[in-house]
Amino acid sequence: xxxxxxxxxxxxxxxxxxxxxxxxxxxxLATRLGEIGIPLREARVIPDVPETIIATVNECRAxxxxxxxxxxxxxxxxxxxxxxxxxxxxxPWEVHEETRAIMAADYARRSPPVELNAxxxxxxxLPRGAVPIRCTETTAPGFSMANVHVMAGVPxxxxxxFEALAPxxxxxxxxxxxxxxADFVYxxxxxxxxxxxxxxxxxxxxxxxxxYRRRPDGGMGGGVALVAKGTDPTAVAAAAxxxxxxxxxxxxxxxxxxxxx
Amino acid sequence: xxxxxxxxxxxxxxxxxxxxxxxxxxxxLATRLGEIGIPLREARVIPDVPETIIATVNECRAxxxxxxxxxxxxxxxxxxxxxxxxxxxxxPWEVHEETRAIMAADYARRSPPVELNAxxxxxxxLPRGAVPIRCTETTAPGFSMANVHVMAGVPxxxxxxFEALAPxxxxxxxxxxxxxxADFVYxxxxxxxxxxxxxxxxxxxxxxxxxYRRRPDGGMGGGVALVAKGTDPTAVAAAAxxxxxxxxxxxxxxxxxxxxx
Numbered sequence: 001x002x003x004x005x006x007x008x009x010x011x012x013x014x015x016x017x018x019x020x021x022x023x024x025x026x027x028x029l030a031t032r033l034g035e036i037g038i039p040l041r042e043a044r045v046i047p048d049v050p051e052t053i054i055a056t057v058n059e060c061r062a063x064x065x066x067x068x069x070x071x072x073x074x075x076x077x078x079x080x081x082x083x084x085x086x087x088x089x090x091x092p093w094e095v096h097e098e099t100r101a102i103m104a105a106d107y108a109r110r111s112p113p114v115e116l117n118a119x120x121x122x123x124x125x126l127p128r129g130a131v132p133i134r135c136t137e138t139t140a141p142g143f144s145m146a147n148v149h150v151m152a153g154v155p156x157x158x159x160x161x162f163e164a165l166a167p168x169x170x171x172x173x174x175x176x177x178x179x180x181x182a183d184f185v186y187x188x189x190x191x192x193x194x195x196x197x198x199x200x201x202x203x204x205x206x207x208x209x210x211x212y213r214r215r216p217d218g219g220m221g222g223g224v225a226l227v228a229k230g231t232d233p234t235a236v237a238a239a240a241x242x243x244x245x246x247x248x249x250x251x252x253x254x255x256x257x258x259x260x261x
Numbered sequence: 262x263x264x265x266x267x268x269x270x271x272x273x274x275x276x277x278x279x280x281x282x283x284x285x286x287x288x289x290l291a292t293r294l295g296e297i298g299i300p301l302r303e304a305r306v307i308p309d310v311p312e313t314i315i316a317t318v319n320e321c322r323a324x325x326x327x328x329x330x331x332x333x334x335x336x337x338x339x340x341x342x343x344x345x346x347x348x349x350x351x352x353p354w355e356v357h358e359e360t361r362a363i364m365a366a367d368y369a370r371r372s373p374p375v376e377l378n379a380x381x382x383x384x385x386x387l388p389r390g391a392v393p394i395r396c397t398e399t400t401a402p403g404f405s406m407a408n409v410h411v412m413a414g415v416p417x418x419x420x421x422x423f424e425a426l427a428p429x430x431x432x433x434x435x436x437x438x439x440x441x442x443a444d445f446v447y448x449x450x451x452x453x454x455x456x457x458x459x460x461x462x463x464x465x466x467x468x469x470x471x472x473y474r475r476r477p478d479g480g481m482g483g484g485v486a487l488v489a490k491g492t493d494p495t496a497v498a499a500a501a502x503x504x505x506x507x508x509x510x511x512x513x514x515x516x517x518x519x520x521x522x
Contacts, residue, residue, distance in 0.1 A: 015488070018466075019291030021470070023287070028280075029280075041278065076469040077467070119448070119452030187337050188375070191336045191380030195337075195338040198338050210335065
């Protein structure tokens, strides 16, 4: 497990920290990275402050196999991610000619044509040595600079950029997951039994998640969902079976996650 | 502005990093802390790993006026936040007698009565010196340990704990916000004008956010929303007026945020 690649996500933007915008990228990336076998180990939401961005990029690129960033690569004054990544790597931030040409051709084709003005040219300006991430949603690219992958904050564009990048990422073993749950069973009842299962499968990540939801009869009710995650299919299946048996001691166990409210 | 209090949020839990659970607490806390005048400056999502929790708590409690944590205070083996906070502060983690008595009375009253077993007693075990945060949703408390405020991860309980805590927090000037937007206006057009407004109001945080949404006619369309945030009502209002005039040069400006999709 220790040799498997790891990922960190940096969500860059005052709008998430102010509550204006609810992040929609963390869950998508967490899920996809797990499938690819590059588990997300940390995420940070940081403001549009150059010193913070630079220090955080440098700290995290040393600590994790991959760093993914979202946000701050548009044309306005608060879009400073690209420039900050250049400063973090100590390289010039300069117009990327191929990207400028692609964007200019795209803008010229539009009706009416769009001017590649100074603000828009910022989106063709990359750290020297960066590899553009081109996607189907826009000609303004993301980019990879060594193990730092810079993507847009708009979820539709971020996903397109990530999926363009994904085939180039070398993953470890995919993270497998099995869930069981039971209504009217509570964490305080199964905690000891779950600890015993965790002790039996130390390489797995076993989680316990209480839930509360409106029932078909209109009342509120709760239960607990147990999740086993890991890379060994046999161990994950055996732990799931043991968790099912544990829940069945206290109530009506079921496979999978509880249905959403 | 530099003297105003600051906040950091630590979301503790493998389930957020695996994509199983979408965090629902960041936006709530960001919004409420802005209203109280303790702006959220950073958020981190970290795994259920003791060394990571301890190091992150210690780094962030030195860096920010307040640290809020969510998650990891239930009765199961993966609920290790409370114990880790004790270790971060270098104090014993011990049964809090008053809390034990409150929980025992609650459990005894239930029908059928619930046993205060070892797992549940963990929820009455706090770092020495912690002040419990009691809420209306459960008798298992959160707690404040100096400037670190430990809350549940379940959103309903987290909100109840935060609102119980809020009156004790000394805020700075509340963060005021004004928004304008315009359909069919794009960031590349207004970037220079917005930079000029930002230069005129350096104490404000001006943000530009493109949006895409389904229109009443069924087609997709975009536009841009501009947001001015700050503590000075006169400056915020003046900047909003200037941003409105900027958008009106290129399209049909409107006050407020665009209607959701």
